[in-house]
Amino acid sequence: MSSIQVRPATLRDAKAIAQIHTIAAQQAYQGIVPDEQLKSLSVEKRQAYWREAIEYCEPQVQVAVEDEKVIGFVGYDRSRDEKSRPTTGEIWAIYAAPSHWDKGVGLALWDAARDGLQEEGCTNVTAWVPLRNERAIRFHELAGFKREMSTAKTAVVGSVKIEEVRLKRAIAG
Template sequence: MKIRSATLADAHAIAEIHVHSWQQTYRGIVPDVYLDSMTVATREVVWRETLLQSHPKVIVAVDDAKVVGFCSFGRCRDEGAGSNDGEIWALYLSPAQLGKGFGRELLSVACAQLSAQRKTHISFWVIVGNNRATRFYKAAGFEPEPASVKVFELAGADIEEIRYVQACSSLIAPLDCRT
């Protein structure tokens, strides 16, 4: 396993992982009409633009020369967030690669890089009902902020998400982004 910065050449693989992960993870949580309308081609355009802009930062997990997961992260996008607040914008794995340690490594590298940027708090948003992600982030030391629950509309349905947060020091070891 190798974790490296994503390149423009990775956009298609990232898009495939993004679409397939959403279609598997969120079936029964978000409307099927939305999931069924997702295409790799559309997501690839978005990821190409993201990679060209270099923000947010995107890293990939590679196994046997194949991209099997990705994580994007950067400044916290929440209203009122301070300059020391970082955010995991997305972390997705190819569904066949779940439970093999790729997600933990991606999260560790992202936390370490955010810590190196002097971010003291790291947050991310999880769609309510994504129990696998909830367990994963709690195991990594993140805690939910119950007062942060918000609702957004997706394909005519109200979807709830909740913010998880962790305080990190600037001396975090790559595999220990915990308070």
């Protein structure tokens, strides 16, 4: 039985969220984003971003906790895509500490985000994922998301262009 608990994030969680976001991104994007860019990721900048997100609930943030330690987080809200329906939600970010990859943290976070989006009246949910981030694509597909290949676009991350694809699924089911 898993001891992972998911709860709404508090301002006190912002530093742990920023640390997980930074280290998980550095590992997940190795070989996709240049090393010098990955090394320049700043916990401080991410902490400021997540403090603001938690304070203003944009996006809504939940954390996965094990033994009172934050081990992952999810940020979700309405879709930021232009022309999306008001009933479409979006996973803005979902990360687990690399030490907890493949241990059910992402699934617990996804379940919490799905419940939160359903409470908001959303019927569908999307997520933008870099095509070369095979771990993230696999996670979303295992969670029932399907690729919408016609949505493939190039995003600029720092000095690098990254091909992203939107994945989508119904909230129920």
